[in-house]
Amino acid sequence: MESKGMETTAQHPANLALAFQRCLAQCQSVNWDKLPAQPARTLAELQQLSRPAAVALRYSALIDSVRPKGYYPTFLAFRNNQPVTEPALTVRSTPRTAKGWVGTLEVEPALAAATGTPTALRNVWGFSDGQQVYIWHNRHYLPLTRAGNSFHFVGFMGPDPGAVGTASFLGGAVGGAIAAAATSGKPGDLTLDMVTGAVSPFAEASSGAPTDTAMIYVYRRASSTPGPVQVLLNDKLVAELDAYQVVAIPYLDKVNEVSLCLQTAPGRCLAFIPLSAPRPTSKLPATSLTRPNRC
Numbered sequence: 001m002e003s004k005g006m007e008t009t010a011q012h013p014a015n016l017a018l019a020f021q022r023c024l025a026q027c028q029s030v031n032w033d034k035l036p037a038q039p040a041r042t043l044a045e046l047q048q049l050s051r052p053a054a055v056a057l058r059y060s061a062l063i064d065s066v067r068p069k070g071y072y073p074t075f076l077a078f079r080n081n082q083p084v085t086e087p088a089l090t091v092r093s094t095p096r097t098a099k100g101w102v103g104t105l106e107v108e109p110a111l112a113a114a115t116g117t118p119t120a121l122r123n124v125w126g127f128s129d130g131q132q133v134y135i136w137h138n139r140h141y142l143p144l145t146r147a148g149n150s151f152h153f154v155g156f157m158g159p160d161p162g163a164v165g166t167a168s169f170l171g172g173a174v175g176g177a178i179a180a181a182a183t184s185g186k187p188g189d190l191t192l193d194m195v196t197g198a199v200s201p202f203a204e205a206s207s208g209a210p211t212d213t214a215m216i217y218v219y220r221r222a223s224s225t226p227g228p229v230q231v232l233l234n235d236k237l238v239a240e241l242d243a244y245q246v247v248a249i250p251y252l253d254k255v256n257e258v259s260l261c262l263q264t265a266p267g268r269c270l271a272f273i274p275l276s277a278p279r280p281t282s283k284l285p286a287t288s289l290t291r292p293n294r295c
Contacts, residue, residue: 025235032190057149057194061133068162069111075197076257078135083128088112089121091129100187104106104154107141135192136197150194157188196273214274216249216258230263 062079070083071252090112093105093243109127110118134141137155144151163171173210190199218231220241228240231247239247251258251274261269 003093056154059194060226061151062146067128067133069128071111071127072125074125076273078125078133079194079197079257086155089127089129090118098185107142109134126200135199137190146191147191151192153190153192154187155190155199156185214251216251216260216274217246218249218260219246232261232263232269234259235261 010182059079061079064081067081068083069086069087069089070085071089072078072083088111090110092110094108096102096104109129110122111121113119122136124136126133127141128134133144133151134155135144135151137153138158140156142155143155144153181256188201190201192199216233218239218241220229220243228242230237231239231241233249233251238249241247257271257273259269259271
């Protein structure tokens with residue numbers, strides 16, 4: 001505590017005693033006899049009373065006990081526990097020696113190739129060796145651990161923005177580069193949000209789903225197909241679009257992905273997770289409705 005630039009640490013005992021006295025005075029002013037009786041609660045229970053009830057997620061990745069060997073091209077493939085099965089997938093493990101990572105393994109999965117030389121598995125969301133699931137994050141495969149409604153893992157953290165900013169101010173670009181290298185790659189606890197697929201340094205990121213509405217925008221560009229095209233959302237007709245028309249579709253479900261299809265492209269749909277955060281509108285021609293995504 002400071003007062004007018006003066007060190008006032010010696011005043012701490014008196015200030016703490018005064019704060020405690022005021023707390024007791026507030027308790028004495030309450031007419032306890034008129035308050036309804038309530039059961040005694042622990043601190044954890046009291047803290048839980050102010051939080052929204054957690055959404056019971058029923059994704060396959062959370063409830064299935066079998067993890068087929070293969071790789072997950074997208075987050076949705078992992079969440080639905082539908083990997084591209086690869087029985088010949090092999091995994092090589094090498095002990096790490098970097099500071100903070102001793103005792104852990106660098107995992108390198110590979111797929112069998114026609115040439116006989118295994119091909120390193122890259123550009124995928126993650127993979128399963130049949131027992132353990134790994135996520136590809138910051139150029140490393142890292143094991144996921146189930147934790148409530150989500151998965152946690154220890155990942156390689158990026159540069160510390162505060163340290164880089166301070167070093168850049170004091171030492172210019174060279175100082176910032178040195179600080180970035182010094183603070184990168186340290187281990188840190190991360191959480192995978194099972195609703196959005198986002199990775200963040202927050203525990204139980206998907207403990208409660210947002211209550212606001214996501215908006216799905218579908219825009220039809222010029223097309224050689226005459227007449228309006230039907231837009232199907234989860235197999236239900238929601239709009240008919242002529243060329244250069246757009247439709248805004250409100251979506252309330254924050255737990256399940258949505259399937260968007262066009263009448264002109266049967267069986268070729270776009271599966272994605274609507275987010276309520278502001279996002280730019282994407283134009284999706286019929287030929288692009290072929291793969292899972294996150295919007």
